[in-house]
Amino acid sequence: MKTTENDVIVIGGGIGGLMALYYSAKKWEMKFSHSKNPIKRVVLFDGSDFFPSSSIASSAVAALRGAQNNPNPSPYSQDLVNSFQKLNEFFQEHQENSFFIGIEKVKLTDIDRPMMEEVAFLFNPPQFLNFLKTLIASKLKQLEIEFFIRPELISSLENIKYYRCISALGAYSLIFKPDYMKQCDLEGKIVQGTYLYCESQEKRPSFVVQSHLQKNSMSYSSLTKLWKMGVASNERTSLIPNKEDLFGLYQFWSAQNFSLPPFEEWKVKTGVRHKISRKLPRVFFSEDHKIAHFHGAYKNGYLLPFLDGQKIANELFRD
Ligand SMILES: Cc1cc2nc3c(=O)[nH]c(=O)nc-3n(C[C@H](O)[C@H](O)[C@H](O)COP(=O)(O)OP(=O)(O)OC[C@H]3O[C@@H](n4cnc5c(N)ncnc54)[C@H](O)[C@@H]3O)c2cc1C
Secondary structure, eight states, rough: OOOOOTTTTOOOOOOHHHHHHHHHHHHHHHHHGGOOOOOEEEEEEOTTSSSOOOOHOOOEEEETTGGGOOOOOOHHHHHHHHHHHHHHHHHHHHHHTTTTOEEEEEEEEEETTTTTTEEEEEEOOHHHHHHHHHHHHHHHTTTTOOEEEEOOOOOOOOOOOOOOEEEEEEGGGGHOOGGGGTOOOOOOOOEEEEEEEOOOOOOOOOOEEEETTEEEEEEEEETEEEEEEEEOTTSSSSSOOOOGGGGGHHHHHHTOOOOOOOOGGGGEEEEEEEEEETTSEEEEEEETTTEEEEEEOOGGTTTTTEEEEEHHHHHHHHH
């Protein structure tokens, strides 16, 4: 698809790219009446037909896991706390409209620390991403901005014209290493993430329970009627896990007095994750501030885009 120099382009349609576009659209909404350089067209290039989005494969629990109680918070845990607040605001704003947006607010309990209970959000990934696309499309329509979603892979920006670009390839940035990312000090590696899931029609409230010591969690969503347990990924796990490898995980949660569906009924979901150091910036800007790069947030990929997306919108569309 031919682009023009007034277009905003977004590469990557996972939660990273979509949240950055959502906050950008909100920003344009505020400046609409007095902007000197109004945006006329947005093109989202999404390669998920070729390379599945981690956001879809995700168990998608967003929780602080105690970060809010840290008396000496690191910049990373402070970011988690700020992101959580933004996610809460997003939830309140859209919940008021009383339509289901693919997020549930639940309690997270920690079995190793019986006193710890906190709020968590459970996402239904396909439903949430579709909701976001619909929300963005309707905001852009109100602003009379054309919006196109193109199922294409972009490896270079050389022949693409654009006013601003949001690049959010997630873990795939490490495979493609596009030429326009030269300025990014991109490090990290691709690891797998896996969870077990099982459908069940039983009537019980949604919950998340985690084992701080085992570093994994289990959840049940009454909206999706899905049990999920994971994420099991470590250096020893093969990149293509099989169900039997995960039997220990099932045994662990069965031993905690949950009456779970039989192991035979569970299925495995696997996706790629971008493992990066917590100390690295998650968002990079090109020197001319025309391109923002957001390349995966590893474990908190369903939480950090609520902060990072806003940061991208503020930096890219300052004037
Ligand atoms: C099994 C599993 C469980 C997880 N559990 C949790 C959890 O419980 N809580 C949590 O917070 N996080 C969790 N994560 C991590 C979280 O899901 C990710 O960090 C997050 O979804 C990453 O989003 P993203 O938008 O950066 O990348 P993605 O969702 O991968 O999106 C990137 C998109 O870019 C597209 N793309 C890539 N290259 C190109 C190109 N050259 N041109 C065009 N398009 C391109 C891809 O096709 C893809 O659609 C989990 C991940 C996995 C795999």
